[in-house]
Amino acid sequence: MELKKVxxxxxxxxxxxxxxxxxxxxxxxxxxxxxKIDVDVDKGGDAPADWMNNPMIWVAGAVVLIIxxxxxxxxxxxx
Numbered sequence: 001m002e003l004k005k006v007x008x009x010x011x012x013x014x015x016x017x018x019x020x021x022x023x024x025x026x027x028x029x030x031x032x033x034x035x036k037i038d039v040d041v042d043k044g045g046d047a048p049a050d051w052m053n054n055p056m057i058w059v060a061g062a063v064v065l066i067i068x069x070x071x072x073x074x075x076x077x078x079x
Contacts, residue, residue, distance in 0.1 A: 051057060
């Protein structure tokens with residue numbers, strides 16, 4: 001019974017150490033150097049891929065996908 005308590009405390013300690021190191025790693029990432037680089041990826045104009053940015057295309061695609069899944073799932077019940 002006492003051995004289980006020791007293992008439980010060791011597991012708790014190991015978890016605390018791992019979480020502490022994880023916190024240190026995350027904090028180290030937070031203090032990255034600010035290089036102040038400004039990259040403009042907007043090429044302007046009417047590029048052929050602009051239709052992909054239209055939210056209505058995504059909504060219509062989702063509706064079509066839902067309808068297809070519903071039809072495929074329902075198709076097996078017919079006799």
